[in-house]
Amino acid sequence: MSNSFRTTNSIGLINKDKKINFTFNGTIYHGYEGDTLASALIANGVHLVGRSFKYHRPRGFLGVGVEEPNAMVQLHDGNKSEPNIIATEVELVEGLKAKSQNCWPSVQFDIGEINNVLNRFFPAGFYYKTFMWPKSFWMKIYEPFIRKAAGMGKAPLLPDPDRYEHNYEHCDVLVVGSGPSGLASALAAAKNGARVILAEDKPNFGGSLLTDEVTIGNMSGKEWASDTISQLKSMPNVILKKRSQVFGYYDHNMTVMIERVSDHIENPSKYTPRQRLHYIRAGEVIVSTGSIERPISFGNNDRPGIVLASAAKEYMKVYETLVGKKPIIFTNNDTAYSTALEFIKNDIEPIIVDTRDSSNGELVKEVQQKGISIKFNSGIADTKGHLKINSAIIGKLDSSKESFISEETVECDCICMSGGWTPTVHLSSQAGNKLKFNEDIDAFVPDKKRQKETAIGAANGSFTLNQSLAEGFQVGFDLSNKFTDQNNPTNSPNSNEPSYEKHEKLWCMPLPSGKKPKRFIDFQNDVAVSDVELAIREGFRSIEHVKRYTTLGMAGDQGKTSNLNGLQYVSKIEKKIVPEVGHTTFRPPYTPVTIGAIVGREVGNHYLPTRKSPIHTWHEENNAVFVAAGLWQRPRYYPRGSEDMNSAVNREAANVRKNVGICDVTTLGKIDIKGPDAPEFLNRVYTNAWLKLPVGKARYGVMLREDGMVFDDGTTSRLSENHFHMTTTTAQAANVLSHLEYYLQVVWPDLDVNVLSTTEQWSGIAVAGPKSRDLLSKLFPDVDMSNEGLPFMGLVDSSIDGIKARIYRISFSGELAYEVNVESNYGLYMWKKIMEVGQSFDIQPYGTEALSTLRIEMGHVAGAELDGRTIPFDVGLNSMVSQKKDFIGKRSLSKDAFTESDRQTIVGLVPLDKKTKIPEGSHIIEDNSAVAPIPKLGHVSSSCWSVEYNNPFSIAIIKDGKNKIGKNLYAVSPLKDISIPVEVVSSHYVDPEGSRVRS
Amino acid sequence: MLEIKCPYCGKRSQNEFSYGGDATIKRPQLGEEISTEDWDNFVYYRDNPRGKHSELWHHVSGCRQWFKVSRDTATHEIFDTCKMNEDFNV
Structure with missing residues (x-):
């Protein structure tokens, strides 16, 4: 087939000199530059494009643009495949591949059409009624069946290879739709100096002016549109966007627009985005989205070949394509007569069926003058033709128009129907506009606005050209005056269009x-x-x-x-x-x-953004396996040779206990705190006392939320009288800073304190293990590293090679340990320096897994224990709670539930067989043979392999924990279907006296 | 997405801010003797009005200042914003 439905004129917007080949359901066709997939298929006589959603009925094109409900296709193959694309919105591009969807084995012969035969078994609410019982059928039978039957196209299973971009725009006036009113308002607003964005969904500006026979000033509508667009193009305060659909209207005049940037380009550069999403915050939005023609309901009104009258006209006038050669025009109003006239221009005599008794409209008269008789007081009762319409049954309506008096069968190959026009109020309604019903046009129009949005033209129910233009120029000027002081109105030109008689209130035959x-x-x-x-x-x-x-x-x-x-x-x-x-x-x-x-x-x-420590490259070069800690990438462990994770972690942790290990702790949150009230502030933020902390000393601190739950912990040190350096956990760093700012700005603005995040400024390196002192003494020969010179929780400033370093004697591993802080840029240098000097002390790097093992063995709490449900008492931090002063969250701690003696508290667990690792998250129960529901005593928060004792060890939080020490309980993990007999021990499994950190 | 006027930086999109709850809640004084009921009212209980609401917002991805916003919870209309030590004009 070769474009046998093309008209012979060249009034449209396609270029018949440029052929474009495309494939539909495996057949190669050609269309022309400027075609849509829809117009090219129709030109080739193809109307059957898909099967309907529920009954699998053959369907074709109803519309010509965004209103198309039927003609959805699957575009492209493989990873570019995309379902449910409206064929009327796809511009033809060389090599385009499209296929029908919701049909098997083919669109011509579709097994699913049995649904149409069985349609009386698929009434409205079918799913609700049918799949109610038996309940047990839902998961295994009904749900998979519905899934199989549901949906239209197929979602691609491969990653999308295309590039998409986001853009943020601001403007004074956004005009949505470039029909007569949209163009008028954009021109008026722009001439008055406002910053204007004009958005048009189609590839051409102009809207109805591209198809209506009207004059504006001394130009045709089409010429006036193109003249207005050239004027707008030349203005620096105007952005024109075609192929751009404003699809959403959100709060505070935020609209979102999708621009099809390169879908219509044959071989776009790989850096050209396929589509671009624009977030446009507009001062005022002008909704000039026009109107959509309404179909009429009659028997089998969905056969391929039954289209909207306006669509048939646009196919002829823009795409030079005939929807059929034996048309019936079926209408309840005058506008469809312009479609009839267009057929007549192409030497085709349409049959016209009008539900009304008569009409004296200009177009009706013009049609009659051409010798065409009109079947007034008639309607279409039914149609025939399986895959494409071939005849219609036209009936004479009785006076009530509730039934047909007589019926006749008429051959046809298309029906162009018109039930009048519906303003496109979607955007206004999304913006919160309360619509009102306009009885003149039998449709809802925008009324009470909630946002800065104004509907004009047909979208506002103003269906005449004069009205549309006048509204456009007036509103464009008025709204732009809010943003400029030019006060420069543009006059609306005279326009001319046919007069229309009223439609009939009849939409169902x-x-x-x-x-x-x-x-x-x-x-x-x-x-x-x-x-x-x-x-x-x-x-x-x-x-x-x-x-x-x-x-x-x-x-x-x-x-x-x-x-x-x-x-x-x-x-x-x-x-x-x-x-x-x-x-x-x-x-x-x-x-x-x-x-x-x-x-x-x-x-x-x-x-997500990726945060890397300055030492990251060294970790990579040394075979680190990384783990995400929030946005940070941290080394999890450093396997050697064929080592698996467990053996690598055990080796790294054991080396810390035996020799010395080095760990990158740059990710810890760091906050600089300065001001005369800094000590008082810390005293309020932390549960323990801070006023008397000497300069040059660090202290461990715990902070609570107002509800008494532990919020975060860390060490904070006093650098000078009014200057502190706080550290937080990696996970809570951002939240702690917001928390401090909240109390300083909102609750206690009288405190003279400033806080500032310095996480990125410092690189932290933990050096832990019995040989750490010897190592650092060698590295910093000027510093007295003895227990007296730098005691536990002390700090000292030093430098090597001109690089300033601050050395804290703090420990998370429970061993003798230090943390060396340098300016971030020197982090890698210092790390390498420590590694170099550390060789003779058998230094090894350790990752977050070994770090966890070391802290779990020591019973040090971390995120798994401080999970927002524990107060200090629960996690063994009661000694950190000052009785003498008030602090954030203190009052909550004396609430009844928080003072009960049998609260769930922290303990250690060791499996009786000393072999089976206890999964984190396991439940702790007393009686393994009890029947459900079994009372739960608590849960396992953290588990490790103890390198000190060479057996598994876990931390758990269980009811009345302290009094359960020595007892045997069970850790059960229903997910893994295991139950492990365990002994409850102290959570301080290794070095409970804490002598090593002080050695 | 709301557009919020930070009293320090000017109008910015909502994604630069985080919400901080009812701005009229006053924290009890430090060391103050307070009944459990009053404390619970401070910690847990909040009005949930439909309509005008004074609330706190934090310009986290900006100047990091906490400030007050008077907003309609039903329509999202923002009547006014001001610094912590100021009062709303409307």
Whole structure:
């Protein structure tokens, strides 16, 4: 087939000199530059594009743009494959591959069509009714069946190779839609000096001006549009965006727009994004989104070849394509007559069926003058043709228009229907605008606005060109005046368009005699008139309930063509006026948006920032296996040869206990605290006393939340009278800083203290083990490293090779240990220096796993114990709690529940067989043979292999822990289906007196 | 996404800020004798109004200042923002 449905004129926007080849369902076709996939298929006589959602009925094109509910296809192959793409929105590009979806084995012969034959078993609410019982069937039978049957296209299983970008824009006035009112408002606002963004979904600006026979000033509508666009293009305060759909309107005038940047380009550069998501914060938003034509419900009104009249006109005028050569125009209003005239221009005589008794509209007269007779007071009762329409049954309506008096069958190859026009109010409604019903046009229009949003033109129910232009120029000027002081209005030019008579309030045809064909309202969701009737019969009164029960107006389509017809029908059955029925909520996105565009560049390594210590390269070079600690990458362990994790960790930890180890602790949070009230502030923040800490000394501190739970711990040292250096855990660093700022700025603004994060400024290196003193004495020969010279919790400043270093004598491992801090840039240098000097002391680096082993053995608490559910008493930190002073959270500690003696507290656990490792998270129970529900005593928080005793050891938090020491209990892990007999011991498993750190 | 006017930096998008709860809550004085009920009211209990609400926000990805915002919880309209030592104008 070769474009046999092209017109012979060249009035449109396609370039017949440039052929473009594409494939649909495996067949190669050609179209032309400027075509959409839809127009090119229609030009080739292809109307059958897919199968419907529920009944698998053959479907074709209903519309020509974003309103299309049927023609969704799967584009491309492999990792570029994308489902549910609206064919009317796809610009033709060389080599494009598309296929039908929701059909098997093919769109012509689809097994799923049995659903259509069985349709009386699939009424509205089918799933709710059918899959209720037996309950046990849900997981194994119903749910997998529904999953298989649901959905349209197939999601690709491979990562998306395309590039997507995000952009943030600000402007004074955002104009959405470039029809007559949009262009007018953008021009008026821009001429008045406002910063304007004009967004158009289609590849061409102009909206209805591209297809309507009108004049503005001394130009045709199309010429005026192109002239206005050139003016706007030349203005530096204007951004014009075509192929750009504003799909969401959020709070504080934040709108989101998707721009199709390179979908229409044959071989885009790999650095060109496929699509770009724009977040536009606009001072004012002008909604000039126009209107969408309404279908009419009649028997089998969903066959391929049945289209909206306006779509048929646009296919002819923009794409030079005929939707058919034997058309029937079916309408309840005058506008469809412009489609009839367009057919006549192409030497095709349409049959015109009009539900009204008569019309004296200009276009109607023009058609009549061409000798075409019009079947007034008539409607289409039914249609025939399996994969494409081939005839229609036209009926004469009786006076009530509730039934047909007579019926005749007429051959046709397309029906162009028009039920009038619905303003596109989605964005206004998303913005919180309370819509009102306009009885003149039988549709909702924006009314009470909540945000800075103004609808104009057809979107505001102003259906004449004069009105649209006048509103556009006025609103564009008025709104821009809020941002500029130029006060420069633009006058609206005179315009000319045909006059229209009123539409008839009739959107649903009676059934043909003796038959009950489906009369569809919502094509995308396969909702017919009978489904709405059923919902109401079954007692669903609220329109929101009718929507959910029938799925009318849901999903990607958002009721663009179906919403009002559904409401009209509900109002008819309920004998209520439409405003009483109300309308459902329009939700973003207005059109489906590719997930890749929403994600943007935040994929792979860009998903989160990565923080690396200055020593990171050394860890990499030395075979470190890394682990994520928040955003940080930390060495987990350093395997040697074929070592597995357990043996590497045990070796590293044992070496710390025996010789000396080195660990990168740069990631610890560090906060610089200065000011005359700094000691008082720390005294309030920490549970222990801080006023008398001598200069040059560090102290361990615990801080609580106001509810008494332990928040964080760390050592803080006094560098001078009013200057402290606080350390926090890696995980809580950011939260602690916010916490300190909160108390200084909000609660105690009278305290004269400043806090500043210095985490990135210092690199920290822990040197731990019995040989650490000898090592550091050799490295810093000027420093007296003796127990007297640098005692436990002391600190001293020194330097080597001109690099300043601060040496703290603090320990997390429970061994004699130091922490050397240098300016970050020298972290790597100092690390290498310590490694070099450490060789003769058998130094080995250790990672976070060995670090954990060492602290667990010592019973030092960390994040797993300080989990936001423990007070100091629970985790053995009661000695840290001052009785003499008040501090954050202290009052909570004296609450009844917090003073009960049998609270869950920290203990150690050793498996009786000294072999089985206890999984973290295991439950502790007393009686292994008890029947469920078994009382739970507590849980295992941390587990390790004790390198000191060479057996597993765990920390647990259990009820009345102190009095359980010496008892045998069970650690059970239902997930791993194991139960381990354990003995409760002190959590201070190694060196309970703490003599090593002080040695 | 809300647009919040930091009294120090000007208008910024919500993703630069973190929410800090009811701004009218006053912490009891240090060392103050206080009943459990009053303490619980301070720690746990908050009004959840529909409409105007005084709240704290923290400009975490900006100047790191805590400040006050008067916001409608139903419509998200922000009536005013001010520094901690100031009062709202509206």
